Amino acid sequence: MVKKYVTLKDIAKIAGVSVNTVSRALNNKPDISKKTKKKILKIAKELNYRKDFTASSLRRKESKIVGVILADSANPFYSEVLKGIEAASKEFGYNIILINSERDYEQEVEAVNILLSRRIDGLLLSPVQERQDDVEELIRLRIPLVIFARHFEDLPVNEVRSDDIKAGYIATSHLIERGAKKILMVNGYLHKSPARLRLTGYKQALAKYGINYSDKLLIVGDIGMEDGKKAIDEALSRGISFDGVFAYNDMLALGAMKALKEKGIRIPEEVKVVGCDDILFSAITTPSLTTVKMKKYEMGYEAFKLLIKVLRGKKRIEKKVLDVELIIREST
Amino acid sequence: MVKKYVTLKDIAKIAGVSVNTVSRALNNKPDISKKTKKKILKIAKELNYRKDFTASSLRRKESKIVGVILADSANPFYSEVLKGIEAASKEFGYNIILINSERDYEQEVEAVNILLSRRIDGLLLSPVQERQDDVEELIRLRIPLVIFARHFEDLPVNEVRSDDIKAGYIATSHLIERGAKKILMVNGYLHKSPARLRLTGYKQALAKYGINYSDKLLIVGDIGMEDGKKAIDEALSRGISFDGVFAYNDMLALGAMKALKEKGIRIPEEVKVVGCDDILFSAITTPSLTTVKMKKYEMGYEAFKLLIKVLRGKKRIEKKVLDVELIIREST
């Protein structure tokens, strides 16, 4: 087999010094003469030396790798968050290993195990929340951990997420202020904290305006575009009447709008629609979608920054909540 | 400092055997008695042993990590490709380290260097193509490499990409068949092979229908949604008349449609628009976008599979071209 990479030993031999000296030269350590250092750096450059991070990680017990587990990197929400994570990782000299959980608890657990085997320095996780033993285990193991886009009220774990209650509240308030009285909430599964919290916000807004909450107007399910369509079709076929829709996310909202348009129901005249997330495409549909903007890129970036703080010794648990903002467009 | 992870040595001590025996037990190697193996596995499980991949990689000279460099993981095209890569990586027992090049050659080179330092087993790269010395260097270093979504005619490098000439050809032919005669091509920069090849297809279609090619109808630039809008605004302000638009990708096409709608130009009556990629949102705009569907997920998946073949000894260079398909919608 061809020898592929140059080692400290190779450089040491040529420079006529010890491996140790080479190491110190390349790592800007003290206790080395300018002359020797210069010579070594020159040789290293000529040979195109690249530090073996594998060996370095083993010895230093620090991999400079952060694990990232999220539901689906192709989802417009997560792909923006991921981008923020990736950008921050560059800034702080880390690399990221990405694993999609596909919203499956088993896969999430598997991903955690693989990443621990990789000896990642820390983990950014957006848990499925079907169960939470894996998060509890991570806490028990004292793995540097930041949860994003999720909330665990009762667990001492670092978090960066959006203000989901406010999101639900301002979206619903806006619908009511525009005249809607019977507001369908097309939600995700309630084991996920954002779904629960947005529902809370929804209820709070109804209460504020003196509208009674009704279970009949709550639809819970998956959160793809087709699911939004399905939800509307189902509501209509069940004869549920509504003049507003608040969807868990923009994908659902867009699917819902599609279904409404197909039935010839006019938006916003007959039914007003509000989404959540403010993905890029919400702005360009017809009608364009009123939505609650979430700081996706920032969420990823801030989560990474918080993880770095943890890696640097921060002990106190931080649960950061990012502000949200209503973006009014044509659908209301 | 608390000792975090259990090692082979820990297990060996408890089991009363050598480290080597433990290693063989856990790696399903022969030459071990059933009794010893069982005992060791039991202890390993009790102690929650996790193999240290760092150490293993160092010794075996194989990291089971593949590097992925692409322009922008938040772009709907790349995020689908990435998903295919990620899915395949799971299937073959690898992990991926993702780095965005941000369409910047310097960042691409930097990413390559970092990944080589990480001793990745192979690299999946969608190069910026401003220059190609880095790709040439990778070939020279014999790094297992698969290029995706790009084509290097003159380099012996494995590739998986879409049939870009056909894409340009069928898109343009379709526009002509629907009656367009003056077709604006809103393209990406021509140093990128897909831009060049789609332009070739565009010209071939014009030629087939006896329409003269004109430089005036070619606009070259960045490929975000705003750029599509800008391109149309510019063409109109320059007084260039056109009745069809073929955009390099759907983002550009959607931006172009937005600009046309704002000017009160009817689609498809006055101007017909075709995009490329078939991202999710092309189907839900109004009018929905006719486009050339590309197998994005498959591209990622196939690229990974090809890389695996290379890692397993495949020597012959393969340049795989994935078929494309016209999806006719309301914009034509």
Place this chain on the structure above:
DNA sequence: ATCAAATATTGAATCGTTTAAAAGGCAACA
């Protein structure tokens, strides 16, 4: 010129796993 102090360099061990080679144990057979 001499000794102490400061600076530069080296040797050896280590991180945790894997591999090659050596050795130990046991049964069968002459």
Place this chain on the structure above:
DNA sequence: TGTTGCCTTTTAAACGATTCAATATTTGAT
């Protein structure tokens, strides 16, 4: 009893970088 061969286990070295302790070299003060 001794030899052969098979199966199991151990010993030792290796992967490449880093660190600690030890040694070598230079500098400065007297």
